[in-house]
Amino acid sequence: MAKIQQLSCSTDAGLGLQAKIGLIVLQTDQTIEHEFRQLLNLDGVACYHSCIANAMAVTPATLAQMEADLPKAAALLPHEFSFDAIGYACTSGATIIGEEHVAKAIKATHPRAKVSNPLTACKAACAALGLKRIALLTPYTPSVTQALSDHLAGHGIDIVNTGCFNLEDDLQVGRVASQSIVDGVLKLGSQTDCEGVFVSCTSLRVAHIIAQAEAELGKPVIASNQVLAWHLLRLAGVEKQLTGFGALFKQPL
Numbered sequence: 001m002a003k004i005q006q007l008s009c010s011t012d013a014g015l016g017l018q019a020k021i022g023l024i025v026l027q028t029d030q031t032i033e034h035e036f037r038q039l040l041n042l043d044g045v046a047c048y049h050s051c052i053a054n055a056m057a058v059t060p061a062t063l064a065q066m067e068a069d070l071p072k073a074a075a076l077l078p079h080e081f082s083f084d085a086i087g088y089a090c091t092s093g094a095t096i097i098g099e100e101h102v103a104k105a106i107k108a109t110h111p112r113a114k115v116s117n118p119l120t121a122c123k124a125a126c127a128a129l130g131l132k133r134i135a136l137l138t139p140y141t142p143s144v145t146q147a148l149s150d151h152l153a154g155h156g157i158d159i160v161n162t163g164c165f166n167l168e169d170d171l172q173v174g175r176v177a178s179q180s181i182v183d184g185v186l187k188l189g190s191q192t193d194c195e196g197v198f199v200s201c202t203s204l205r206v207a208h209i210i211a212q213a214e215a216e217l218g219k220p221v222i223a224s225n226q227v228l229a230w231h232l233l234r235l236a237g238v239e240k241q242l243t244g245f246g247a248l249f250k251q252p253l
Contacts, residue, residue: 015046018042018043019084019236020048020081020084021045021048021232022049022081022083022085022086022110022113023049023050023087024049025051025089026066026093026170026202026203028170029202031203031204040229040232042233042238045236048077048083050073050074056170058141058168059168060096063092063095064097070097070101070102070105071105074086074106079110083113084113085235086114086116087117087121087232088115088117089117089202089224089228091117091200092148094118094119095148096147099117102115114232116235118225122152123152123157124253125230125248126222129248130195132158135159135160135191135198136197136200137184137185137197137198137200138162138164138200139167139176139201140200141166141167145164160191160193161189163187173203173204174204178205178206178208182209182212185221186213190217196220196222197219197220198227199221206223207226210222211245211246220246220248231253
């Protein structure tokens with residue numbers, strides 16, 4: 001047997017010198033990890049993922065069930081990494097569970113990390129862009145869509161137009177054609193009293209068509225993955241402006 005040599009090595013600070021971001025991803029989500037590789041493609045920014053169990057059927061009951069598993073999913077992100085910001089990547093889940101409950105579950109393991117989710121990030125994005133009257137597009141059933149609409153309206157964001165694809169199967173949500181999303185954005189956002197459009201759901205493929213949709217609509221278009229990536233970056237102190245992902249990425253927090 002050949003002798004194994006012990007070699008010397010040096011260490012450095014590793015990845016994420018500017019920001020370390022954690023992301024709790026639904027096990028059925030087909031999109032957010034792909035889009036976050038684009039949205040967080042910045043020098044000095046590292047993103048680490050954990051998965052949370054969820055049902056393929058998207059209903060208020062199945063969304064609420066995730067609350068019990070959130071602490072476990074958050075704990076899979078090593079606290080030794082000293083995360084700057086951590087996101088729970090489910091818009092409808094945050095709506096049903098409650099933003100405060102989501103933050104509490106994550107902070108139990110990561111008390112120093114800033115916490116967000118697409119619902120919280122959407123409200124921050126609307127404030128940054130000055131949007132008070134928006135259209136809402138979702139893939140959800142009417143009951144889940146209504147819960148989200150009611151929440152936003154209750155926090156000072158008027159929903160002037162709402163549309164949904166009425167899909168309960170998360171597998172199908174991830175397969176909605178991008179042109180269908182663009183068409184929905186244009187249809188819902190064309191009202192003169194509408195200032196912008198929010199496309200909800202981390203499993204919808206929206207990031208790559210935001211610039212196109214904004215150009216055709218002439219108004220800001222925001223989406224779950226985009227607002228969450230922007231909010232996590234800003235919470236972590238990263239103010240860099242990205243091009244190609246909409247007007248939001250030109251805005252500070």
